[in-house]
Amino acid sequence: MDYNPISITTALVILVVFGAVWIFFGWWLGRKNKSLDDFMLAGRNVGLAFAGATAMATWITSNTTLVAPQLTYELGVWGMVGYSLAALGLILFAPMAKRIKELMPEGYTCGDFIRVRYGKTAWIAFLVVSFCYAMGWLVSLGMAGGVLLNTLSGLSYHLGMTVILAICVGYTLLGGLRAVIATDYVQTIIIIVGVLIIGFVCYQTVGLEKVYDYNKEHHPELLNLLFPAAMMFLFNNIFFGLGEIFHSNVWWSRALAFRPGIGRKAYFMSGFLWLPIPIVAGFIALSAPVLGLYPDSSDMVGPMVAANLLGDIGAIFVFIVVFSALASSLDSLLAATSDLVTRDIYNGLINKKADKKTLHRISKLVILGLGFVTWLLCLPKITTLGALLNFTGAFVASTIWPIVLGLYQRRMSGDFVTAALVLGTVSGLIGYHTIGFYVAALFSCIVSFVICMIGLLVKNDNFDWQRLKSMEKTQ
Amino acid sequence: MVPVFLLLLTLSGGVAGSLCNGQQCSLHLQLKDGKDEVITAGHFNLEWPTEKETHASKQQALEGDSGGESSAIKEALLDNDQHYATRLKISSESTFSNVSHSIKIHNTQRAISLTGFSDGVYYARLFDANDQAVSNSVELTVNHHSMFNVWLVFISGATLFLILIGYMMANVFRHKEEA
Numbered sequence: 015m016d017y018n019p020i021s022i023t024t025a026l027v028i029l030v031v032f033g034a035v036w037i038f039f040g041w042w043l044g045r046k047n048k049s050l051d052d053f054m055l056a057g058r059n060v061g062l063a064f065a066g067a068t069a070m071a072t073w074i075t076s077n078t079t080l081v082a083p084q085l086t087y088e089l090g091v092w093g094m095v096g097y098s099l100a101a102l103g104l105i106l107f108a109p110m111a112k113r114i115k116e117l118m119p120e121g122y123t124c125g126d127f128i129r130v131r132y133g134k135t136a137w138i139a140f141l142v143v144s145f146c147y148a149m150g151w152l153v154s155l156g157m158a159g160g161v162l163l164n165t166l167s168g169l170s171y172h173l174g175m176t177v178i179l180a181i182c183v184g185y186t187l188l189g190g191l192r193a194v195i196a197t198d199y200v201q202t203i204i205i206i207v208g209v210l211i212i213g214f215v216c217y218q219t220v221g222l223e224k225v226y227d228y229n230k231e232h233h234p235e236l237l238n239l240l241f242p243a244a245m246m247f248l249f250n251n252i253f254f255g256l257g258e259i260f261h262s263n264v265w266w267s268r269a270l271a272f273r274p275g276i277g278r279k280a281y282f283m284s285g286f287l288w289l290p291i292p293i294v295a296g297f298i299a300l301s302a303p304v305l306g307l308y309p310d311s312s313d314m315v316g317p318m319v320a321a322n323l324l325g326d327i328g329a330i331f332v333f334i335v336v337f338s339a340l341a342s343s344l345d346s347l348l349a350a351t352s353d354l355v356t357r358d359i360y361n362g363l364i365n366k367k368a369d370k371k372t373l374h375r376i377s378k379l380v381i382l383g384l385g386f387v388t389w390l391l392c393l394p395k396i397t398t399l400g401a402l403l404n405f406t407g408a409f410v411a412s413t414i415w416p417i418v419l420g421l422y423q424r425r426m427s428g429d430f431v432t433a434a435l436v437l438g439t440v441s442g443l444i445g446y447h448t449i450g451f452y453v454a455a456l457f458s459c460i461v462s463f464v465i466c467m468i469g470l471l472v473k474n475d476n477f478d479w480q481r482l483k484s485m486e487k488t489q
Numbered sequence: 490m491v492p493v494f495l496l497l498l499t500l501s502g503g504v505a506g507s508l509c510n511g512q513q514c515s516l517h518l519q520l521k522d523g524k525d526e527v528i529t530a531g532h533f534n535l536e537w538p539t540e541k542e543t544h545a546s547k548q549q550a551l552e553g554d555s556g557g558e559s560s561a562i563k564e565a566l567l568d569n570d571q572h573y574a575t576r577l578k579i580s581s582e583s584t585f586s587n588v589s590h591s592i593k594i595h596n597t598q599r600a601i602s603l604t605g606f607s608d609g610v611y612y613a614r615l616f617d618a619n620d621q622a623v624s625n626s627v628e629l630t631v632n633h634h635s636m637f638n639v640w641l642v643f644i645s646g647a648t649l650f651l652i653l654i655g656y657m658m659a660n661v662f663r664h665k666e667e668a
Contacts, residue, residue, distance in 0.1 A: 088532040088604050106657055168597075232590060233605025235531040235633075242634040243530035249646025256653075303605075308592050312532070312602040414653070422660040449634075450530060456646050463649060 019321045019329035025167035025174075028333060033181035036341060041188040068198040068268060068346070073104060073259075073288050078295060079209070079339040080158050083316030084400045085247070086296035087309075089452070090236030092244035094296030099248075100255030104285030107259045111269035111277030113421050117482045124266040124417075125358035130482050131420045132428035139435040140416075141358055143409045144261060148351040149391065150406035152384065154399050155344045156392035158313070161399070162340070165314040166321060166333050175392050178337070182344040183385035186352075187378055195271075198346065201338040206291075208335030212320045212328075213294035219323055220301040228304040236300065247452035250407065254455035257410030260417045264350040313399040352380040400451070407455030408442025412462040419466055424477045430469025438462030509622040516574055516615055516624040521600065528606070528631045535577070535613055536600040537624060571596045574615035574623050579603075583612050583626065606631045 078097075085093035118127060124144070129137040156179050163174025226237065235241045259265045269277045299315045302308070307322055309315045317336055321329035356377040361368050368376070396402075412435050419426040442458025508514065520526060521534035579590035592601070594615065608631055615624035 087602070088530065090605060106654075109657075229605065234607055236605035240636070241531070242636065242639045245639050246634070246642045246646075249643065249650055252650060253646070306593055308601050308603060310598060310600040310602065311534070312604065315602070418653070418657065418660075452530070453642060456642065456649075460645060460649055463652075 019326050020167040020333060022167050022169050024330065025163055025169050025333065028330065028337070029163075029177050029181070032334070032337060032341075033177070033184070036181060037184045037188065039185060041185075068195040068202075073100075073284065078288075078291055079205070079336045080162070080313050080316055081400050081403060082292035082295040083299035083319075084313040084398065085251075086299040087236075087302060087312050087315045088400070089244040089247050090233075090238065090241050090300075092239070092241060092248050094293055094300070096244070096248040096251040097296065098289055098292040099252050100258075100292070101285045101289040102252055103255035103259035104281050104288060106256065107265060107269075108278045108281035108285065110260070110418075110421055111265075111272070111281050112275075114266060114269045115272070115274060115277055117421070117479060118270075119483065121270055121482070122267070122357045123354050124261060124263045125354055125362070127266070127420070127482065128416075128431075129358070129362065131477060132416070132426075132431045136416075136428040136431045136435065137358070137362075139432045140261075140413065141354070143413060143435055143439060144263065144354060145351070146409045147258070147262065147406045148347060148354070149388070150402060150409075152344070152347055152351070152388040153391045154402045155340055155347070156388050157395055157402070158399055159337075159340050159344075160392065160395070161311065161314055162317060162333070162336050165309070165317055166329055171395060172393065176389060178340060179344070179385055179389050179392070182341050182348060183381060186345045186348045187381050201341060204338045205335055206287075208331060208338075209291055209294050212298060212324065212332065212335075215323050215328075216298050216301055216319065220304050224304050225297075225301050229300060233303055243450060243452055246450070246456070250404075250452050250454065250456040253411045253414065253459040254404065254407035257407065257412070257414050257455060257459070261410055261413035262350065263354045264346050267350050267353055311398055348381050348384055351384055352377050355380045355384070404451035404454055405446060407451075408446050408458045409439050411442060411455035411459035412436075412438025414459055415463050415466040419470070423470065424479075425470050425474045426466065426477075427469050427473040427475040430465055430473065434462040434465040434469070437465060509624070514622070514624050516572055518613060518615055518624040518627050520627060520629065528629060529634055531606045531631055531633060532602070532604040533606075533629060533631075534600060534602050535627065537572070537574070537615065538599065572623075573617045575618045576616045576620075577601060577613060578616055579611055579613050581609055581611055583628075585612065585614065585626075608633055 082094070082097045085097050087093075089096070114121075114127070118130075121127060125137060125141060128140040132140075156175050159178030160171040160173075160175030163169045163178075164171045167174075229236045235244075238244075265281075268280075272280060295316055298319050302315050302319045305319060305322055307315070307318055309318050317332050320332040324331060356373055360376050360380075361373055365372070397405075416426070416431040416434055420431070438458040438461045441461040442454040445457035446454035516537045518535060518537050521536045522528075526533075573596070574594050575596070577590075577592045577594050578585055578588045579592075580586070580588045589611075590603075592603075594601070606629075611629045611631065612626050613629060614622055614626040617623045
């Protein structure tokens with residue numbers, strides 16, 4: 015196999031064809047959008063099949079197709095298992111999705127919930143955390159696009175990253191959440207079939223025994239269940255996954271967009287279906303050394319092995335699968351972050367009297383702006399995808415307890431939530447820089463938990479749930 | 490004339506201080522994460538950056554290639570500078586008398602990610618097709634986190650996880666009863 019299995023021309027042709035198809039799809043679906051509710055929440059009427067598919071497709075991102083193999087390659091068996099346990103995020107969010115829909119049927123974003131439930135200071139702290147996470151994820155997706163094209167075709171990182179970002183911004187801008195959910199449905203099918211085929215071919219070609227024997231001799235830590243960094247990573251990744259889903263508007267906007275009674279089933283279904291995907295993707299990475307494949311950067315080990323096993327045609331197939339995974343997450347994140355910026359920052363802080371038509375226009379401008387800022391931040395490829403994503407773990411894990419307690423406990427107070435968010439994040443960042451990326455989320459969650467427990471003991475907010483139904487405006 | 494010019498160009502570019510068979514090495518191998526970094530997770534990245542272009546890549550750039558595309562456009566689209574290294578060898582001895590890993594390197598590859606190493610001191614170096622060293626030797630120290638700290642973090646994580654699951658289960662059931 016050549017070092018770059020796809021020719022540059024083929025890569026560009028696939029990009030143009032897929033880009034045109036997705037953008038046309040976005041425009042076609044976007045014609046049905048008549049109101050802000052249509053654009054942001056797909057009319058609040060999404061059924062089970064689309065709901066399950068969009069939850070699953072969004073969670074199968076570059077994280078799954080690129081970072082799950084990366085973490086297995088770096089941290090061995092625990093990396094693979096730990097990554098698949100991120101499915102717990104979707105499974106545990108299932109009952110919360112039902113609760114969210116019941117508590118705030120007229121809500122738009124997770125920011126709405128934090129503002130009404132905990133007050134303005136906690137809301138601002140939460141927006142900072144949420145925005146840092148969203149930008150980290152967006153940048154990782156843009157970077158993944160560039161790295162993927164560079165590995166498979168040799169196309170320069172900057173050009174590949176630019177084209178993929180432009181395509182996703184294009185169809186999200188035209189279609190809103192309706193286009194995002196519909197494209198997710200198609201992309202889910204492509205991703206599942208693709209990953210299963212690649213995993214099967216890998217198993218048939220390399221085999222479990224060879225993988226075990228070779229790694230035991232040459233890379234023994236990968237199979238060691240007492241691999242120190244990997245043991246630290248296990249629970250860290252669970253809390254990272256929980257934090258990502260519990261706090262992010264990507265998941266809240268879906269909970270609000272789904273038909274009543276659908277959210278709980280959709281999140282359960284997608285969680286259990288997602289669980290084996292990182293195991294398959296991880297196994298692919300463990301077979302890399304057996305095949306004599308050592309990537310330039312560990313985040314490209316998955317596509318590199320798959321392209322090697324499936325040959326030139328297979329490399330095109332790999333490219334389409336990973337491109338679909340990237341696109342399905344990038345569009346969701348663009349749409350959800352745009353909602354958060356439009357509703358919480360523009361409507362909440364800048365123009366409180368804006369009507370829905372103005373907000374609709376602003377949300378489109380925000381999508382464009384987010385795309386541009388992401389592109390700027392992607393230009394210097396500062397780190398690997400795994401390290402960048404886990405950096406955001408320091409932020410999101412601090413939100414787990416404030417969200418859970420906020421949904422089920424009247425006592426929890428906004429002052430302590432603000433402290434939990436700020437000090438939790440700071441602790442996570444200290445852990446990230448002093449020990450490694452594999453402890454950031456865990457440190458953040460522990461500190462946040464301790465502060466929330468103190469808050470529950472010393473102060474009683476006695477919150478009235480009815481205030482969430484009326485969605486009070488900030489003062 | 491062209492080879493003489495390229496030789497002068499290479500020498501004026503400032504090559505690595507290490508010697509390869511009595512001459513200056515054409516490639517400078519280095520640890521990506523920092524020269525004296527102790528590796529605590531058994532995983533590390535090595536690189537041999539593009540500014541140390543070899544005679545082969547410069548000659549190809551000057552002569553143009555057979556692809557039909559102009560070299561300027563190709564340079565913008567592709568990362569394809571070539572070098573002579575064909576293998577990266579890793580050994581626990583600085584003399585490379587006992588090589589534990591001998592990894593094939595593509596002639597456009599400029600970095601490599603390696604993983605799964607146990608505690609110890611390792612040496613890495615690039616070699617060409619004739620098994621001659623073409624880069625300096627890099628010393629790598631792998632020293633995993635202490636198991637005391639690891640168990641502390643692991644048990645803390647497990648405890649917090651159990652508390653969260655317990656809380657979630659209790660509240661989900663209670664919420665059902667209210668409904």
